[in-house]
Amino acid sequence: MELDIVEFASEWAPYGGNDAEAFVRFGLTPEEYHRRLNRLIGSRAARVLTHSMVATLREQCRQRLGASGSGGRAG
Template sequence: MGDENDILEFATEWAPYGGNDDEAFVRFGLSSKEFHTRLMRLLGSPAARALSKSTLVELRHQCIDRLNRAGAWDARSLASEGTRRLGAT
């Protein structure tokens, strides 16, 4: 599995194209649900501080969309957790 920086770099690279679940599986061995759950948590971590606010918002929306499609019941709680960690209102 990739480390935090690898996942954030990958997600940022693919964000303009709506992500790439197939490549995320190949590169990190994570299903879409696992990848986006992990990414959502990373967006609230110190590792994500280098990302612009617009990139953070775009990635957060992508995570929520993918987790909702995957039936992840905790997508909203993950989103609010990430928002609290970022200090957003």
């Protein structure tokens, strides 16, 4: 599932993501999805991503998690 999340995120990154579809595919709330994605970006699963895509996804996670009030920290 890790690689699936990373690939899904990279496909939707140019469009600002797709939280609704992430819920349908992975059963994760937007906050859970972005927390998990934020962790995965630093893992081996993210080796398939370019540096530019990693930066884009990190920024999207930061924005989404910041808006949720979690401060981007997984707990």
